[in-house]
Amino acid sequence: MKNRPELELVDAPQPSKKQLAVATEVVRAMVGGTIDRLDNEALLALVLGDDVAEAAILDEERAEADALSLALAGQGTHELAELAFALRHAALPRELDELTHERLLRGALHRKPERRVYWPLVSGMVALAAGVLLFLGSATLERTKREEAALSLQRLAPLVAATRIAPRSTEALFDRALAFELRGGESERVERIVASRASDYRANRFTRWGVK
Amino acid sequence: MNSQGRVATPGSSLRLVAEVPKDANVYGRARPSILRLVHSPSTSEVASARALDPVRIAELAAERELAERAKAGDRRALAELLRKYGPILYRSVLLPRLGSEAMAQDALADTYVRVVEKFVHFEWRGCGVYPWLRVVAMRIALDMLRSRKRERLFEPDDLVRAIDMAERDLDDGLDVRLCEERDLEASKAKLDSGLAAINSRYSLAIRLRVLEEKSREEVAATLGVTVSTLDVVLHRALKALKKALGGDAVEEEVSP
Structure with missing residues (x-):
């Protein structure tokens, strides 16, 4: 330097x-x-x-x-x-003027107590109510369906009765000219009757259901 | 000074408060803490002062009766207590800490609502109702400071410390006058520590124009600048103060 x-x-x-x-x-x-x-x-x-x-x-x-x-x-x-x-x-710091203070004080003293809302409880109750409604709704729907079905069956009853195959003798299933063997042949006979009546039974059910 | 930064001053009502600037270790060397003497009577002093004052004893007896009635649901008794202490809460607790009249009024209204709801839990401790109200008001102020972003002198952490001290004052049985003094002193100490952290020319501009509310012309003449330059200086001064308050002084309580 x-x-x-x-x-x-x-x-x-x-x-x-x-x-x-x-x-x-x-x-x-x-x-x-x-x-x-x-x-x-x-x-x-x-x-x-x-x-x-x-x-x-x-x-x-x-x-x-x-x-x-x-x-x-x-x-x-x-x-x-x-x-x-x-x-x-x-x-x-300045003083608070008397009028403002009185307003604040009265506001607090005359305030209605705040009702506390317990949201977990409220949401639980809503969920419960929704569950009950769902259950009742589905039960009602089920009952309505059953009632409608019963009603339709009632309405169809006369028709079903008219077209239903009535109980009858098994005589027509066998030829009178051919005599029965006294022994043997039972299974064949029973099977013929069963096949015929099963067919009748199905026909009657279809009629009752209104399929025919 | 002991390990907690306290100075032993037995029998004295003064506490030494050390404030450490934010940039204490800038440039690799420690800056000295700012030390301040704060008046803080001991519990025994408070108790003896109270015991010797028959007027105060009579006041406390009357206040206790009011408090009992208020606790039993007498709104008039509660209103009387709040009418007496509300303005003090506003002036010494809420307004200095919240820094805005509107916020302080909102806080006072919320304090009243909280007191109306919670007074049933109030327990008489011999020092009157005010210290309890003060703690309630400080908690409301803390909630407001946390929820509303504004430029302010006090930060939520300051309120947390103040609430801690106020709860101790409640246990110590500090009365209304001492509580009020302590709160106003705390506000001034905070302000002074902020101003001490910035350039002295800036702090002078703030003191004259903002705190003493002198005219722009008067302050400009004192600083030796034009009025328009004063505006710039004041703007820079407040910016510097805002920055200084950002880190803030850490107050270590010093007591015997």
């Missing part, structure tokens, strides 16, 4: 008290890291004699600052104004 005399503060002018104070501020801010770049520039500009570096203030920031100023004056809103009012309420 000593080889570069241009960097030495030779014959440097004595700073004024104000300049010293501001310079101290800048150094403190830089060390503490609690001041932003633009403000740092502004402080430096002040040391150099400028009015807080107007050039260092961006248009966007100025617009924000104006909005904040208006919000603090009660015109519009700004999130930092919320913080400012919170600080004010913490430093000097």
Whole structure:
């Protein structure tokens, strides 16, 4: 460094008290890291004699600052104004006016007790009711079907009776000319009767069901 | 100072509170904590003060009777108690912590509703109704801080700590005046620690313009800037404070 005399503060002018104070501020801010770049520039500009570096203030920031100023004056809103009012309420909290307090108090005292709704119980009851309805519904449907079937059978009964094959003798199944053997041939006879009556039985059932 | 950061001050009503800045270890070296003396009477002091005050004893007897009637369902008795203590709750507990008149009024209304519902469970502890109401109000305020996002001085964690202390005060039998003092002191300490964490020029701008409500022209003249530049400085100041409050000072209670 000593080889570069241009960097030495030779014959440097004595700073004024104000300049010293501001310079101290800048150094403190830089060390503490609690001041932003633009403000740092502004402080430096002040040391150099400028009015807080107007050039260092961006248009966007100025617009924000104006909005904040208006919000603090009660015109519009700004999130930092919320913080400012919170600080004010913490430093000097104001009294609640009597009328507002009375309104809040009466509101609470004359409020009807809130009926608590136990949703698990409600949903359980709804599910139970739905189950009962489903059961009753299906039972009713079943009964209706049975009743309808019975009714239709009742309506068909005369027709069925008219067309049903009546019980009769098995005589027609055998030729009178051919005499029966006294012994043997029983199975053949029984089978003939069974086959004939089974056919009758099916025919009657079909008639009753209305198939025919 | 012991391992918990407490200073032994036997017989004293002062507590030393150490506030550690968020950026305590920036640049690899510790920044000093901010130490603050806080008035905090001991339980015995409170008890003796109360025992020596016959007016207070008579007040407590009357209040106990009211509380018993209110507990039995007498709404007029309950209204009388709330009429007496509601404004104090609003001013020293709710408004400073919630930072908005509208929110504080909502919180007070909710507190009243909760008290009407729960007063049947109230148990007289000899220190009056206020400490119990204070805990209820703080819990309501905590719920509101958690549910509504706003720019504010206090964070939910601050309220959690405050509720913890208020419950201890309830056990200690702290009376209304001391509770109120303690709450207002806590608000101011929080504010001061926030302002101490930012640049002094910024904190001066906030103190003059926001807290003392001086005119823009007056503050601009004090800071030696134009009015429009003051607006920018104040904007930067509040931004810096918001950032500082984001991490916040950690308050370690210091007591004998």
